[in-house]
Amino acid sequence: MSKARLVITAVVLADRPVAQVARDDQVARSWIYELLARYHEHGEAYRTCDTHDASAPTPSPRPGT
Numbered sequence: 001m002s003k004a005r006l007v008i009t010a011v012v013l014a015d016r017p018v019a020q021v022a023r024d025d026q027v028a029r030s031w032i033y034e035l036l037a038r039y040h041e042h043g044e045a046y047r048t049c050d051t052h053d054a055s056a057p058t059p060s061p062r063p064g065t
Contacts, residue, residue, distance in 0.1 A: 018033065
């Protein structure tokens with residue numbers, strides 16, 4: 001489970017205060033609020049910015065480089 005999903009689960013499902021989760025997991029409260037906004041906008045299927053789509057093609061190198 002990713003740290004983002006763990007944090008969202010703690011705040012949303014376990015109903016823990018953001019400040020407590022931030023302190024216990026050593027993350028910034030602002031990051032948690034960012035995750036919560038994304039979660040509320042996209043629901044269960046939210047994705048964090050640091051998630052990479054493995055099926056996305058890698059750009060081809062430009063000729064001459």
